[in-house]
Amino acid sequence: MKRTTLSLIAGATALAAVTGFAALTAPDGTAAPEAKTTTRLPVERAGLVCPVPSTSEVAETLYTSYTPTGTGTGAGSAAGKAEPPTALLRTAAGATPSGGTGKTGKTPKAAKAPATVTAPGKPVTAEAEGASVPALTGSATGALAPGWTVQQTTVVPAGGARGLLGLGCGVPDTDFWFPAASTAKDRQDYVHLTNPDDTAAVADIELYGPEGLLKSQFTEGIPVPARSTVPVLLSTLTSEAGRKDVTVHVTTRSGRVGAAVAAADDKLGSDWIAPAADPASSAVLPGIPADATSVRLVAFAPGEEDADLKVQLVTASGTIVPAGADSLHVKSGMTAAADLPDLTRGAVGSLLLTPSDPKKPTPVVAALQVVRGKGANTEIAFIPATAAVSARATVADNRAKGSTLSLTAPDAEARVKVTASAGSAGGTPVSRTVTVKAGTTTVLTDLVPGGLKGSYALTVEPLSGGKVHAARTLALPEDGVPMFTVQTFVDDRGTVEVPSAHQDLGVLD
Numbered sequence: 001m002k003r004t005t006l007s008l009i010a011g012a013t014a015l016a017a018v019t020g021f022a023a024l025t026a027p028d029g030t031a032a033p034e035a036k037t038t039t040r041l042p043v044e045r046a047g048l049v050c051p052v053p054s055t056s057e058v059a060e061t062l063y064t065s066y067t068p069t070g071t072g073t074g075a076g077s078a079a080g081k082a083e084p085p086t087a088l089l090r091t092a093a094g095a096t097p098s099g100g101t102g103k104t105g106k107t108p109k110a111a112k113a114p115a116t117v118t119a120p121g122k123p124v125t126a127e128a129e130g131a132s133v134p135a136l137t138g139s140a141t142g143a144l145a146p147g148w149t150v151q152q153t154t155v156v157p158a159g160g161a162r163g164l165l166g167l168g169c170g171v172p173d174t175d176f177w178f179p180a181a182s183t184a185k186d187r188q189d190y191v192h193l194t195n196p197d198d199t200a201a202v203a204d205i206e207l208y209g210p211e212g213l214l215k216s217q218f219t220e221g222i223p224v225p226a227r228s229t230v231p232v233l234l235s236t237l238t239s240e241a242g243r244k245d246v247t248v249h250v251t252t253r254s255g256r257v258g259a260a261v262a263a264a265d266d267k268l269g270s271d272w273i274a275p276a277a278d279p280a281s282s283a284v285l286p287g288i289p290a291d292a293t294s295v296r297l298v299a300f301a302p303g304e305e306d307a308d309l310k311v312q313l314v315t316a317s318g319t320i321v322p323a324g325a326d327s328l329h330v331k332s333g334m335t336a337a338a339d340l341p342d343l344t345r346g347a348v349g350s351l352l353l354t355p356s357d358p359k360k361p362t363p364v365v366a367a368l369q370v371v372r373g374k375g376a377n378t379e380i381a382f383i384p385a386t387a388a389v390s391a392r393a394t395v396a397d398n399r400a401k402g403s404t405l406s407l408t409a410p411d412a413e414a415r416v417k418v419t420a421s422a423g424s425a426g427g428t429p430v431s432r433t434v435t436v437k438a439g440t441t442t443v444l445t446d447l448v449p450g451g452l453k454g455s456y457a458l459t460v461e462p463l464s465g466g467k468v469h470a471a472r473t474l475a476l477p478e479d480g481v482p483m484f485t486v487q488t489f490v491d492d493r494g495t496v497e498v499p500s501a502h503q504d505l506g507v508l509d
Contacts, residue, residue, distance in 0.1 A: 040495040042146040049258030050089065050136040050169035051192035052229060053128070053154040056161050061128045061154040064397035065089070066421065066457045067140065068147045068492075069121040085142030087117035089150065089169075092135040092194055092229045117144050123396055123424040123457050135229035136169070137196035137258075146494035149457070151396035153485070156270065157478055160188070163269035163379055164476050166485030168395060170258040171493070172196050176275040178248040178261045179335065180298040180367035180382055183207070183214075183235040186266040189273075191248060193222065194229040194258045201255025205232065208300055209243040212333050224257055231262075245337040247300035247365065268371055269379040271485055276384035279303070281361030283385035284314075285368050286350040286441070287406035287471025287486050288343065293378075294371035295340040297351065299364050301330040307362035312352040313343060314408050319352065319439040327356055330364055348443045350408040350469065353385075372482040379483045386488035388467035389416075389460050393489035395472040396457040402475040405444040405458055409436040412466025419461075420447045424454030436468060460489050 053061040067087060117124050120143060140148035150169040156162050172195075181189050195201045201224040207214040216238045224230045234248065235241045250259045264270035277283065279302050288295060301307040307330040312319050322340055330336040343349070351368060355361045368383040398420070407416060419431040427449035436442045449456050460470045470489035477483055 038497045038499055040497050042494060043496050044145055045139055045141050046145040046148045047139045047172055047196055048148065048150050048169040049172060049194040049196050050150060050152050051194055051258070051260050051262070052135050052231065053133050053152055054156055054161060054165065055131050056156045056159050057131050058158055059130060059154050059156045061133055061152060062397060063126045063128070064123050064151045064153070064424065064455055064457070065117050066123040066149055066394065066396040067117055067120040067144045068392065068394055068419070068421070068457070068459045085144040087140035087144040087148050089136040089138030092137050092227055120144065121429065122422045123455060125424045125455060135192070135194050137194065137227060147392060147394060147492040149394045149396055149492060151487070153397050153474070155476065155478070155483070160266055161264040161270045162481070163271055164474070164483035164485045165262070165271050166474060166487055167260055167272040167274060168487050168490065170260060170275070172256040172258050174252045174256050176250040176259040177279070177365040178273050179276055179300050179365050179384070180273055180369050181234060181246045181248045181261050181263065183238060183241045183243045183246055185242060188264045189234045190231045190262045191234060191250060192229060192231050192260050192262060193224045193250070195224040195226060195255060196258065197255060198226050199255060200225050201257050202253040203257055204251050204253060205237065206249040207234065207238055208247040208249070208333065208335050209240065210245060210335055214238040214240045214243065214246070221253065224255070245298050245335050247298070247335045263382065265380055267378065271381045273367065273382045274384050274488070276365045276367050277387045279363035279365050281355050281363055283353040283364060283366045284350060284408060284410055284469040285366060285383045285385050286408045286469045286488060287383060287473055288349050288351065288368065288370060289372060289473055289484065290344050290346050290348045291372055292344050292370050293374055295343045296337060296369040297328065297340060297366065298335060298337045298369065299328060299330050299353070299366040300335045301332050301362055301364050303363055304332055305362045306331050307364045308356040308360070309353045309364065310356045312354070314350045314352050314410060314439060314441045315347055316441055316443065348404065348406055348441060350406060350441045352410050370486070372484055377480045377482065379481055381484055381486045383471065383486050384488060386469055386471070386490065388469050389462055389489055390491050392459060392461045392494055393470065393491050394457050394459040395487045395489055397455045397474070398458055398472065399455055399474065400448055400452050403445070404473040405447065406441055406471045406473070407434060407436045407460070408441045408469045409438055409466050410469070411438060413438045414465035414468045415463040416468050417461045417463055418444065418447060419459045420449045421457040421459065423449050423452040423456045426453035427451045427456065433463065438466065
């Protein structure tokens with residue numbers, strides 16, 4: 001009788017730290033005994049993709065790259081070799097939308113990508129201008145991998161895509177939901193598919209309107225070449241164009257992609273629609289601005305059962321039912337929408353969707369279309385349903401003025417730590433412990449680094465109590481237009497669960 005060596009344990013642990021999954025087997029191929037205990041280790045590699053920021057010649061884009069402090073060292077590689085940590089974005093091939101069904105324009109000249117992050121705790125920024133800025137793919141390794149985030153913020157001061165467009169560059173995946181998209185005549189919505197890998201990916205796109213699945217063409221088997229991007233204009237995919245409320249479902253047959261929807265309204269402005277949280281029977285949509293002049297809820301039920309939802313607004317003083325909009329019926333396989341007039345009444349709030357009958361929970365996906373301003377001076381943004389922050393989440397690119405953090409605890413009181421990082425050009429980080437009462441939304445506007453120069457990152461870490469959902473609103477008014485964008489906090493996956501090193505992997509000869 002003899003036992004496997006510790007190298008098997010170390011190798012499997014390193015693999016899990018990189019991929020999030022490790023399967024242990026004995027040398028003879030038999031399955032090793034199931035782990036009795038697990039531990040969490042910092043990830044050693046993280047990948048992100050940033051879509052083409054704009055097709056406008058007057059667009060100005062700021063990239064902010066940041067890794068928070070405090071998640072282990074992340075030193076070394078999966079093979080056990082010490083490697084210098086890196087966090088770098090690179091240009092993807094074929095990157096500008098051409099207004100068709102996935103074809104791309106000429107490959108643009110290489111634009112300056114965000115500078116490499118050199119140490120956790122300090123944001124690094126880079127600027128880009130015009131319509132030739134390409135999509136970007138990248139990865140972070142070692143100590144810079146846990147929690148690495150990149151924020152893409154674009155100002156388009158004039159034209160059909162006028163607005164402030166904000167997006168946290170996404171993690172590649174195989175399944176995405178986008179409620180609140182549109183194929184209406186006054187909307188130009190592109191879904192951007194970006195492949196960060198060395199092998200081609202194949203994606204499918206399904207569109208669902210108020211009557212169900214839209215008749216579509218060119219939506220199956222869309223090839224996304226290695227390390228490239230494919231923008232697809234939604235209105236070209238269906239003969240049933242002109243639909244105001246559409247839910248987009250992106251999946252991959254092979255490979256993985258990053259996905260986001262760029263929405264431009266001829267009258268209201270433009271912004272990104274980020275992926276909504278996975279289908280669930282309850283949903284939280286945090287951070288509706290206090291001065292929102294229009295809020296539209298869009299929901300979709302992907303299962304075989306209809307969903308009856310109770311609609312509530314979570315405010316600073318408690319949870320209330322909006323007048324005239326206390327419920328929403330969502331038919332199976334169909335998109336439902338409801339306008340919520342005078343929703344916030346001058347106070348930041350978050351929308352809470354729960355089953356009308358707790359005994360009949362039905363999974364849904366949801367998002368909000370939010371408008372600020374009136375007449376010709378309007379701006380649009382989107383708030384997808386977002387999962388609670390389980391360990392830590394960060395939104396980069398905050399400014400000394402114009403940043404509002406919303407923290408919502410829908411069920412039970414919660415304590416969270418909020419950290420404002422050092423500035424990209426100088427400043428001292430500050431932290432604050434915040435208690436969010438059950439059924440309320442807490443708003444922070446004054447947590448700014450000391451001596452701030454440049455932009456900074458906000459990091460939220462739950463400490464105790466119930467679940468917390470968070471969003472950041474960035475307002476940058478220009479020429480009378482109340483430009484704004486809202487980014488929800490998505491858990492940064494900075495650690496991964498792996499078998500404990502003391503696990504007994506003994507096997508017989």
